[in-house]
Amino acid sequence: MIVVFLGPPGAGKGTQAAYISAKRDIPQLSTGDMLRAAIAAGSDVGRQAKAIIDRGDLVSDEIVAGIVSERIDMSDCESGFLLDGFPRTIEQAHMLDRILAGKGRDISCVLELVVDEGALVDRLNSRISEAKARGDEVRSDDNVETFQKRLGVYQEQTAPLVPFYEAKGVLKKIDGMQPVEAVSADIDRILDEC
Ligand code: ADP
Numbered sequence: 001m002i003v004v005f006l007g008p009p010g011a012g013k014g015t016q017a018a019y020i021s022a023k024r025d026i027p028q029l030s031t032g033d034m035l036r037a038a039i040a041a042g043s044d045v046g047r048q049a050k051a052i053i054d055r056g057d058l059v060s061d062e063i064v065a066g067i068v069s070e071r072i073d074m075s076d077c078e079s080g081f082l083l084d085g086f087p088r089t090i091e092q093a094h095m096l097d098r099i100l101a102g103k104g105r106d107i108s109c110v111l112e113l114v115v116d117e118g119a120l121v122d123r124l125n126s127r128i129s130e131a132k133a134r135g136d137e138v139r140s141d142d143n144v145e146t147f148q149k150r151l152g153v154y155q156e157q158t159a160p161l162v163p164f165y166e167a168k169g170v171l172k173k174i175d176g177m178q179p180v181e182a183v184s185a186d187i188d189r190i191l192d193e194c
Helices: 013-024 031-041 044-054 061-072 090-102 117-134 144-158 161-168 180-193
Strands: 002-006 028-030 081-084 109-114 171-175
Touching (some): 002 013, 013 081, 031 044, 044 061, 090 161, 109 161, 109 180, 161 171, 171 180
Parallel strands (some): 109 171
C-alpha cells in the first residue's frame, strides 16, 4: 500500500503518518526528516538544503525526488510506504508517477488533511511550547515568520495537488480539525477501503 499525506504545515501529517506506520507496519518516509538528517550529517544535500529550509522555501524537486527514489528501493518499502511531505509540487507529483511506474507500482490513495488555516499558527505555538517544555530543540523553521512563509508556499505550490489527485480518483479528504484520535480513526477506515 502506497499512501500520500497531503496538507499544510501543522495539519498533522507527521503525527498521523507515524500512527499508521506503527499500526500497519509500513515505513513513514518524511522528506522533512530526511532533509534534516542530511543537514545533521553535513552531507552535500544537507549543505544545499539548510538555507532554503530555514527561509521556508522548497528544496529543489530533483534533490527531494532523488532521496525519495533511493529510499523506496530499500527492502522495507517492498510491501508499501507512507509519504509525508512529498510530493509538494506538481512537478514532484509527475516525478513520483514516473518513479513508481518505473518500478511497476502505483499510489493506493492520497489523504488530504483539511484544516482551518487560522488554527495553524495556534498549533505551531503549542508545538513550540511543548518542545521547549520537553527540553527538545525547536526546529529552526518553526517560528511564526517562517511558518507564514511555509503556509504561503503551500497554497501556491502544493495546494494544486488536490485537484491533480482528485482528477486521478485517488484523493480522500479528512477533517483534520477533529481530535487526533478521531482523525486516526477516519484514516484507518479509509485505508481499509483502499
Ligand atoms: P512541514 O510539513 O511542517 O512544513 P516538513 O518537515 O515536511 O515540515 O518540511 C520542512 C521543510 O523541508 C520544508 O519547508 C521544505 O523546505 C523542505 N522540504 C520537505 N519536503 C520537501 C519537498 N517534498 N520538496 C521540497 N522541499 C521539501
